[in-house]
Amino acid sequence: MKLQNYINGALLAPTSGKYLDNFEPATGKVYSYCPDSDERDVQLAVEAAKAAFESWRNTDLEERMMILMRMADGIEKRMDEFVTAESRDNGKPLKLARAVDIPRAVSNFRFYASAIQHFASESHQMPGVAINYTLRQPVGIAGCISPWNLPLYLFTWKIAPALATGNCVVAKPSEVTPYTAYLLSEVCIAAGLPKGVLNIVHGLGSKVGQAIVEHSDIKVISFTGGTETGKRIAATAAPMFKKISLELGGKNPTLVFADCDFEATVKQVVTASFSNQGEICLCGSRIFVERSIYEKFRDAFVARVLQLKVGDPNEETSNLGAIVSAPHQQKILSYIQLAQEEGGKILCGGKEVKLEGRCNEGYFIQPTVIEGLDFLCRTQQEEIFGPVTTLTPFETEEEALTMANSVKYGLAASVWTNDLKRAHCIAEKLEVGIVWINCWLLRDLRTPFGGVKSSGVGREGGWEALRFFTEPKNVCIKQ
Numbered sequence: 001m002k003l004q005n006y007i008n009g010a011l012l013a014p015t016s017g018k019y020l021d022n023f024e025p026a027t028g029k030v031y032s033y034c035p036d037s038d039e040r041d042v043q044l045a046v047e048a049a050k051a052a053f054e055s056w057r058n059t060d061l062e063e064r065m066m067i068l069m070r071m072a073d074g075i076e077k078r079m080d081e082f083v084t085a086e087s088r089d090n091g092k093p094l095k096l097a098r099a100v101d102i103p104r105a106v107s108n109f110r111f112y113a114s115a116i117q118h119f120a121s122e123s124h125q126m127p128g129v130a131i132n133y134t135l136r137q138p139v140g141i142a143g144c145i146s147p148w149n150l151p152l153y154l155f156t157w158k159i160a161p162a163l164a165t166g167n168c169v170v171a172k173p174s175e176v177t178p179y180t181a182y183l184l185s186e187v188c189i190a191a192g193l194p195k196g197v198l199n200i201v202h203g204l205g206s207k208v209g210q211a212i213v214e215h216s217d218i219k220v221i222s223f224t225g226g227t228e229t230g231k232r233i234a235a236t237a238a239p240m241f242k243k244i245s246l247e248l249g250g251k252n253p254t255l256v257f258a259d260c261d262f263e264a265t266v267k268q269v270v271t272a273s274f275s276n277q278g279e280i281c282l283c284g285s286r287i288f289v290e291r292s293i294y295e296k297f298r299d300a301f302v303a304r305v306l307q308l309k310v311g312d313p314n315e316e317t318s319n320l321g322a323i324v325s326a327p328h329q330q331k332i333l334s335y336i337q338l339a340q341e342e343g344g345k346i347l348c349g350g351k352e353v354k355l356e357g358r359c360n361e362g363y364f365i366q367p368t369v370i371e372g373l374d375f376l377c378r379t380q381q382e383e384i385f386g387p388v389t390t391l392t393p394f395e396t397e398e399e400a401l402t403m404a405n406s407v408k409y410g411l412a413a414s415v416w417t418n419d420l421k422r423a424h425c426i427a428e429k430l431e432v433g434i435v436w437i438n439c440w441l442l443r444d445l446r447t448p449f450g451g452v453k454s455s456g457v458g459r460e461g462g463w464e465a466l467r468f469f470t471e472p473k474n475v476c477i478k479q
């Protein structure tokens with residue numbers, strides 16, 4: 001199967017005529033081909049977006065809403081196809097794609113279709129002198145670039161608010177997981193999205209992604225991916241004075257206090273550590289446990305992790321599927337090796353998993369728990385982005401906070417305690433953009449989403465995204 005770009009309302013082969021191999025991580029085999037597009041395809045997409053912009057920005061809000069709703073319906077109608085494609089492309093368990101990824105893509109379109117109906121801007125009165133009102137106008141052409149871990153979920157999280165606010169979009173999914181973005185092109189055509197409003201250009205970050213960021217007609221960039229890539233994007237976009245939103249890496253702390261609900265905490269901290277093979281930017285990858293319950297927590301945690309089944313993503317009993325690619329699998333294994341060199345003790349896991357049958361060449365790793373590491377060592381400071389977590393005891397709240405805040409990242413944290421006063425106090429002092437108390441990844445799409453420090457710039461979600469994709473213009477009228 002050769003996937004195609006979606007430009008000016010049509011499915012097109014890349015100008016180069018070349019394709020990249022698309023691997024199924026669970027089998028290690030090539031199963032489709034992704035367009036190897038370049039700046040010529042990005043140019044075609046920008047021209048289509050420019051031609052569509054005036055009409056789209058002036059399209060009645062209700063009409064825009066109806067089109068986005070039809071896009072949501074279109075994905076929902078083909079749920080099984082989307083779920084299978086997402087699991088096959090990424091390696092995640094089929095049941096996770098069915099429960100989380102694809103329903104969330106549907107919700108992203110419905111949420112912003114409805115939000116744009118209620119979006120309002122401010123007015124400021126100078127009594128007896130003048131009245132100011134703020135226009136919120138679409139920025140123009142938006143570049144949306146997304147990663148491979150939650151492919152359609154994050155792709156649509158950017159596209160939906162950009163389109164709802166009247167922008168036209170040139171978007172690039174990760175070349176590692178292009179399939180559901182391709183299916184989305186078919187949905188857009190069926191939903192009657194006017195041509196040129198959304199353009200999807202597949203290919204490598206170094207070619208297509210870079211060409212989007214460098215293009216002078218693309219005025220706003222929304223990017224989710226690694227911190228190093230974000231740095232490069234910021235360096236290119238800043239001298240061009242583009243608006244940028246960067247959602248980057250994380251090394252999230254999980255703080256477990258002795259007064260937590262023990263059983264529920266163990267269960268949920270396992271989920272927070274190993275969902276999607278630990279390949280979620282929000283996964284808790286450093287667990288700090290109050291000394292008085294450290295051994296008890298460690299033993300219960302490890303016992304539960306040992307029950308997780310690594311297996312064929314198609315099997316309902318699999319808790320963890322395949323790692324997204326062979327290079328990423330090697331990167332994770334090299335960190336497990338590093339952890340041992342740094343003095344860490346592997347409590348469980350630590351090895352590649354070799355499955356029998358159709359998955360015998362797939363990329364699998366055991367869920368891995370490590371203890372005995374200094375909180376400042378590389379294993380505890382650098383993002384691994386896999387099924388690996390560390391356990392470290394702490395004595396006091398201050399020490400827990402010092403360790404939690406010691407990394408360059410600042411995306412999310414979870415805190416497990418029944419002491420309300422402590423929970424508020426710690427939430428205030430954690431250097432992150434998102435704090436979950438006695439829960440993890442509980443998402444309300446209206447809330448601001450994003451990180452501080454090297455985890456990013458700007459916020460997505462709710463009004464934040466609608467503000468980001470619009471330019472405020474103040475109009476002052478003298479009375």
Ligand code: NAP
Pocket residue numbers: 145146147148149150154172173174175176203204205206208209210211213224225226227229230232233247248249250280281383385411451455456
């Ligand atoms: P990545 O390598 O930074 O890639 C992200 C996207 O950027 C891909 O589409 C990639 O294309 C593209 N890209 C690469 N180089 C580019 C360039 N020079 N200019 C423009 N685009 C370029 O990240 P990843 O490995 O796909 O994803 C994992 C990372 O994403 C982790 O660090 C994770 O924490 C982070 N993440 C953050 C969030 C959040 O909300 N904060 C959410 C999910 C993931 P290619 O695929 O061709 O390289």
